[in-house]
Structures are given as C-alpha cells and as structure tokens.
Amino acid sequence: xxxxxxxxxxxxxxxxxxxxxxxxxxxxxxxxxxxxxxxxxxxxxxxxxxxxxxxxxxxxxxxxxxxxxxxxxxxxxxxxxxxxxxxxxxxxxxxxxxxxxxxxxxxxxxxxxxxxxxxxxxxxxxxxxxxxxxxxxxxxxxxxxxxxxxxxxxxxxxxxxxxxxxxxxxxxxxxxxxxxxxxxxxxxxxxxxxxxxxxxxxxxxxxxxxxxxxxxxxxxxxxxxxxxxxxxxxxxxxxxxxxxxxxxxxxxxxxxxxx
Numbered sequence: 288x289x290x291x292x293x294x295x296x297x298x299x300x301x302x303x304x305x306x307x308x309x310x311x312x313x314x315x316x317x318x319x320x321x322x323x324x325x326x327x328x329x330x331x332x333x334x335x336x337x338x339x340x341x342x343x344x345x346x347x348x349x350x351x352x353x354x355x356x357x358x359x360x361x362x363x364x365x366x367x368x369x370x371x372x373x374x375x376x377x378x379x380x381x382x383x384x385x386x387x388x389x390x391x392x393x394x395x396x397x398x399x400x401x402x403x404x405x406x407x408x409x410x411x412x413x414x415x416x417x418x419x420x421x422x423x424x425x426x427x428x429x430x431x432x433x434x435x436x437x438x439x440x441x442x443x444x445x446x447x448x449x450x451x452x453x454x455x456x457x458x459x460x461x462x463x464x465x466x467x468x469x470x471x472x473x474x475x476x477x478x479x480x481x482x483x484x485x486x487x488x489x490x491x492x493x494x495x496x497x498x499x500x501x502x503x504x505x506x507x508x509x510x511x512x513x514x515x516x517x518x519x520x521x522x523x524x525x526x527x528x529x530x531x532x533x534x535x536x537x538x539x540x541x542x543x544x545x546x
Contacts, residue, residue, distance in 0.1 A: 304381060305343045306333035312352065314386060316407075317360045319461040328359075328386040332368075334377035347374050359384070361409065361456055365420055368413045384409040388424075388462055394478055394485040395492075401479035405466060423453045426466050428473030429489070430530055433497035445493060448473065448530040450503060452511070455524065460517035468514065472506035474498045500528040500541040508543055521545070 310330040318324040332348040351374055355367040364384065372380035385408045392403050408423040428448050436443035450469045470476030474493035481489060498506070507526045514521065527542040 302336040304333035305336045307348045319463045328384045331383045333381040335379045379414045396484040397482040399480045426450045426469040430474045431497040446533040451527045453525045455522040458518035464516045500539045503528040504541040
C-alpha cells in the first residue's frame with residue numbers, strides 16, 4: 288500500500304513536534320508499598336519532523352507505548368521515548384504522561400484507612416546526545432493563616448492549598464516520600480476519612496503550625512535540598528503553593544526554583 292507519510296514535502300518547513308495528544312491509556316507505575324499500581328494516564332507523545340518529510344506514522348507512537356505501559360517507571364519512560372525516536376528516525380522525541388497516583392493513608396488517631404489521590408506528571412525528552420526527565424507531583428494540604436491567628440481573639444481562618452513540586456530526576460526515589468515531605472511542611476496534610484478524634488487532631492495541629500504560602504514554599508525548598516531518600520540530590524526543582532483562600536475573593540500564590 289502507498290505510504291503517503293513517507294513521501295517528500297517541498298515546502299521547506301521543519302516541524303518541532305508532531306505526534307499524538309491526549310491518549311487515554313491504562314498504565315502501571317512504581318509504588319513504594321506494593322511495588323506497582325495500576326492507574327489511567329493521559330499521554331502526549333511527539334517527535335520532530337524534518338522539512339523533507341510529509342508526515343509521521345501516528346500508529347507507531349501507540350504501538351511502542353503499549354509495549355511499555357505495563358511497567359512505566361521513570362527510567363523506562365525514557366527508554367520508551369528513545370524507542371519512539373529510533374522507530375520514527377527522528378532527532379528528538381518528547382512525551383508527557385499525567386496520571387492519578389493513589390496512596391493509602393491512616394487517620395492520625397483512629398487509624399481509619401482510606402485512599403488519597405495525587406496528580407503526577409512524567410515529562411521526558413530524548414535525543415542522540417542527551418536525555419531529560421522531570422516529574423511533577425501535586426499535593427493538597429491545609430494551611431492556617433499566621434496573620435489571622437495573631438490578630439484574632441478566637442480562631443484563625445484556614446483553607447486548602449495545592450503544593451506543586453517539579454523535580455529534575457537523577458536517581459530512583461519514591462513519590463510517597465515526596466508527598467510526606469510536602470505535607471510535613473504545610474500546616475497539616477489532608478485525609479479522606481477523619482473520625483471526630485482525628486478531626487480534633489488535624490484542627491489543632493494546623494492551628495499550632497500556621498503557614499503563609501511563602502512559608503510553605505520555603506520549607507519545601509529546604510526539605511528538598513536536604514532530601515536523603517534517593518542516591519543523588521535533585522539536579523533541579525521548582526516549588527509552588529496556591530491557597531484557595533476562605534475569606535478572600537482571590538487565591539494566594541508563591542513560587543521558587545532551586546538555586
């Protein structure tokens with residue numbers, strides 16, 4: 288059959304990225320407690336296209352991804368991209384994979400067990416000379432306003448926030464360890480189930496640890512610099528915190544990068 292994609296193009300316009308976007312697919316990712324867990328991912332896969340190629344072969348992206356989908360740790364994600372690059376005779380291959388990561392948590396007093404969801408994203412780029420890999424983890428937390436606590440005779444306003452860390456990976460680490468690190472830097476972490484004694488514990492712990500968004504970002508930055516649960520320090524990272532304010536018609540926000 289005629290292969291139109293492989294025919295030449297005379298318009299002399301190279302394309303930076305071509306491929307498939309928003310591919311929904313079941314995958315298996317690494318899990319500290321069980322070794323791996325099944326989840327569903329939204330995947331974007333691309334290669335560059337030289338100016339003399341008319342198109343790329345879209346089906347090959349899915350064929351390669353399918354072979355890796357049952358075991359997609361961080362290193363295998365890069366191996367998958369390298370196979371796509373070679374399969375499509377491209378200079379570069381790019382990929383992102385966003386997925387829900389589930390972690391079992393016990394309530395702090397009653398021990399009631401539930402599951403928390405965290406959104407994670409793999410980002411990779413490979414060429415013949417280099418490889419880049421980032422992982423982004425979104426961790427919901429609660430924060431108590433230090434200013435509100437200082438000026439109020441009764442209580443202080445609090446709110447949920449979202450901490451987003453983006454890490455340049457150089458060695459194996461566990462997503463669960465980063466989640467716990469971030470939760471320790473907020474006023475308190477979140478739980479799917481809280482009995483009354485748990486709610487009392489969470490409320491009082493948060494009240495005793497008030498945090499501005501600026502505080503959360505700085506504390507997470509320090510903790511990531513001192514992170515010892517991997518073979519090498521992170522080559523680079525960024526941290527952002529967005530609080531969904533309870534007494535304002537806006538959100539509070541802070542961001543920094545490693546330096």
